[in-house]
Each structure stands twice: as C-alpha cells, then as structure tokens.
Amino acid sequence: MKLVVQVKLLPTPSQASALALTLHACNEAASWVAESAFDRKVFRNFDLRKHTYCEVKARWGLGAQAAQHVIKKVADAYATLISNTRAGNLGLPGSAHRRRATERPLAFRAEAAQPYDDRMLSWQTESRTVSIWTTGGRLKGVSYTGSAVQLETIAAYRRGESDLIHRDGSWYLSATCEVPEAAPNADPTDFLGVDLGIVNIATTSDGEIMAGRQLNRLRKRERYLRSKLRRKGTKAARRRIRRRRRKEARRTRDINHKIAKHIVAEAERTGRGIGLENLTGIRVRARLRKPQRATLHSWAFAQLGEFIAYKARRAGVPVVYVDPAYTSRTCSQCRHMDKANRVSQALFACRSCGFVDHADRNGSRNIRARAQMVWRRGAPSPAPAIERWPDAGSAPQPVMRRNASLAP
Structure with a gap:
C-alpha cells in the first residue's frame, strides 16, 4: 500500500x-x-x-x-x-x-x-541528506529530519515521486512509500463496532467513548477568533486566519490519528474486524439550523475513517462498512426501532424492553451486529466515497483558482 x-x-x-x-x-x-x-x-x-x-x-x-x-x-x-x-x-x-x-x-x-522524481531528487538515507535540482544548479547535502518511524519508513520503502513544499517559512518533502500490508485476517472472531459522532468522536461496542468536547470547544473558539479577524480585513489578519486554520487542522489530524491507532490496535489484539458506518452524503442529507452547520461541516469523520482503514490494512484487520440508517434508534437488545427510543443526544431508552444505555454505545453495538451480518453473508462492502471538507492537515493544494470549461 x-x-x-x-x-x-x-x-x-x-x-x-x-x-x-x-x-x-x-x-x-x-x-x-x-x-x-x-x-x-x-x-x-x-x-x-x-x-x-x-x-x-x-x-x-x-x-x-x-x-x-x-x-x-x-x-x-x-x-x-x-x-x-x-x-x-x-x-x-x-x-x-x-x-x-x-x-x-x-x-x-x-x-x-x-x-520531483528520482532524476531530480536523490536521497542519502545514511547521512539524512538529499541532492535536489534547482534552477541555479543541483544542491547537494541538504539535510532533513523527522521522527524515527518516518526516517525508517523512507529508508526502507520509499518509491516514486516526492513533493517539495514550502509552508509557514519551513521546507518539507513528502515522499511516496510502498509499505507492505500484513496478511489479512480471513476469520475474525468478532467485530468491533465504531460509532462516529460530533459530540463523541468515536464510541466502540466495547463501551469505550472518545469524547470530543475539548476539540469542539477549541473549534468554536477558533471560529470566533477567525470571524473577528475577517471583520478586521487587513492583510495581517488574513495571514493570521490562514495560520490558525492550519493549526486547527493539524490538531484535528493528530487526534484522529491517535483514535484510529487505538481502535486498530484493540481490534488486532483481540483478533476482531472493525465495523464502520458508511456516512457518504450525510452533509447533503442533513438539514440543520444555521448555527449547527459550521459544526457539521467541520466534522472530520471521513478523515478518521480513512485513517482507520489504512492502519487496519497495515495490520491485516478486516474493515466492513455498514448502512448507518436507524442505528441510533434501534435497540441493540430486542431490535425494536422507534424514534422515541432516542431520548436525548446521550441517552437511549427502549420503549419495548426498557433497555437503557448510552446512545452512542447502543449505536456502536448495532453497527457491530450489522458488520457481523455482512461478513457472514459475504456481501461486498466497498469503502465509502471520500468527502473532502475543511482539510485536516494535508499539504497545501497547488491550485488557487479553478476552472472546468470543458465539463458538461
């Protein structure tokens, strides 16, 4: 991969x-x-x-x-x-x-x-330097640094092109690496259901809740500060807006990486697969009041799903995507589905059997059951289409203005 x-x-x-x-x-x-x-x-x-x-x-x-x-x-x-x-x-x-x-x-x-390709850029991994082409001649002995894992990965698996990036006064190289995948687990003992949300970023069927209160408070504060800077309208204010937006994206990306790593490690340790919701198109389907729209559109669920998927592939953990419809309204014990079962954002109380639980935990158990059903049937479970919304830390995009004159 x-x-x-x-x-x-x-x-x-x-x-x-x-x-x-x-x-x-x-x-x-x-x-x-x-x-x-x-x-x-x-x-x-x-x-x-x-x-x-x-x-x-x-x-x-x-x-x-x-x-x-x-x-x-x-x-x-x-x-x-x-x-x-x-x-x-x-x-x-x-x-x-x-x-x-x-x-x-x-x-x-x-x-x-x-x-840059290998003709324009060569890596000396032992000395941690690169030789790179420039319009003024080839530069040799340009040093680079990174974490131990990054340096080991580049030394062992780097293949293909690399991108030269200049961001916030610093220089970076993004290298493409062909990392081997672990042998997939063809017979998982069970599935770990994962319910993705805004208030709670991820909730597993084991009952573990990764709360998002701190991240949501920071996002709300950042939106307030950016609105003040936009009203100011100066060049320095716009520059600060860009920096704060990138900082928020890096923070979100870091949190998603940690959550994904924890979920995949738990599934690998217990020999289970992972059940995820296919949330493609949720931003189009959802109808919210204006104050809630910013919260929905800053929700980086697609990025978290991507992180879980690629980390699972590296670990050989199977991932199954299920239809999320009514998982928050269905009782995980008796399968009774009723809108009234969802008492509040955090509370689920079944109107049929009286089962009471945290709403997200109940939803994750429904996702787990659906993932087991899909796996037993052998039905295809394609990965959801990637939705690109407020970026969560990727490299700056090269295009500033976009055009599609030949599009139908």
Missing part, C-alpha cells in the same frame, strides 16, 4: 533561496501552461507538451524533467477539476460558484508544491 511520509528539510539560507526561486519559477510556468491550455482547450498531458514544452524550458530555464512535471501538474489539476464539475461538486450549472470556476483558467500559487 502507498503511504505519504513527510520530513522537514533543513536548508542553509543560500539553499533556501535557491529552492524558493525554483518553486516560484515552476509555478509561474505552470500558470502560463494552464492559461495556454485554457485558451487552446487542450487539457491532456501529451497534447499540452506539444504546445508548451519548448517554451517552458526556454523562458523559465527549467530542465527537461522539471518542464514535464510542470505540464503534468497542470494536466492533472484540470482532470481533477473537470471530474469535480461532472460530479456536481462545484454546484449546479449556472450557480455563482460554478460560474466563478469556469470563467478563468487555473492559477498556481507562487509557493505551491512541486513534484
């Missing part, structure tokens, strides 16, 4: 200057290629090379490999944009969001990430 491992570069001031000039040149060239593609209505990688390859090399002084990666980055960005438009992710035809996206070509930020 593929994992992306990020390490921090430690360049000298002269090396950092060379990296910055390279990044700016590559993204300036990418913006020109995107404009040319928009004008010519040519978006495929091979066709774009015919029209732009020589110009990119001559005007910005990029090497052959760098020029090809710039063009490929533009083609991939347009492919993603057109796919999102066809899927309706940019709104309905004629909507303001969609019109804004289709009226101008793509534009890349000056410090957007740039991909």
